[in-house]
Amino acid sequence: MKFSRIVSFAAAAVLLTPAFALDKTQVTAVANHAESKAAGGWGDYPASLAIDGEVSGKSSWRGEKQPGAEGEPEQPPTITFTFPKKVELDGVTIVFFKHFDRVYTIDILGATSDNGKFKMLAKGVKNPGEGENQTVFEFKKTKLKQLRIVGHGNSNEKFADWTNIIEIYFNEPA
Numbered sequence: 001m002k003f004s005r006i007v008s009f010a011a012a013a014v015l016l017t018p019a020f021a022l023d024k025t026q027v028t029a030v031a032n033h034a035e036s037k038a039a040g041g042w043g044d045y046p047a048s049l050a051i052d053g054e055v056s057g058k059s060s061w062r063g064e065k066q067p068g069a070e071g072e073p074e075q076p077p078t079i080t081f082t083f084p085k086k087v088e089l090d091g092v093t094i095v096f097f098k099h100f101d102r103v104y105t106i107d108i109l110g111a112t113s114d115n116g117k118f119k120m121l122a123k124g125v126k127n128p129g130e131g132e133n134q135t136v137f138e139f140k141k142t143k144l145k146q147l148r149i150v151g152h153g154n155s156n157e158k159f160a161d162w163t164n165i166i167e168i169y170f171n172e173p174a
């Protein structure tokens with residue numbers, strides 16, 4: 001299949017500035033934690049739901065901060081996306097669960113190869129938590145093979161340890 005470049009319908013419909021979102025059909029997503037029925041959760045919310053193109057609450061990845069091994073610090077939820085080949089990106093657009101209501105804090109990191117070191121692209125960035133249903137997070141134009149989101153929870157007291165991503169778009173320089 002051709003690795004093509006398309007304008008995401010969902011992103012194009014709302015974004016004020018032209019943004020080009022990568023075709024996600026060959027992108028894979030892996031998380032270090034995901035809510036699951038088997039583990040006592042309300043449902044199954046695996047990493048793949050963050051890139052399936054469906055924008056609805058039930059189609060979200062939901063990751064919770066995990067206790068560390070004995071004597072080790074707690075582990076924030078992370079989701080890592082691998083591209084079929086290197087891509088040049090200058091940002092991501094994220095639709096969080098209850099985006100308009102909760103302020104989420106994330107780090108965005110990137111690696112140039114599948115076994116590469118992750119470098120920080122945007123640290124401690126937040127969505128406004130009001131007014132809009134998605135947020136564009138820009139970073140310096142970078143060639144990436146993998147992109148990782150580290151979740152630092154959200155402003156809802158009851159679910160403060162959770163990072164829930166309904167959908168992410170990978171933005172190529174326009």
Ligand SMILES: [Ca+2]
Pocket residue numbers: 049050051052053054055056059060166167
């Ligand atoms: Ca989705």
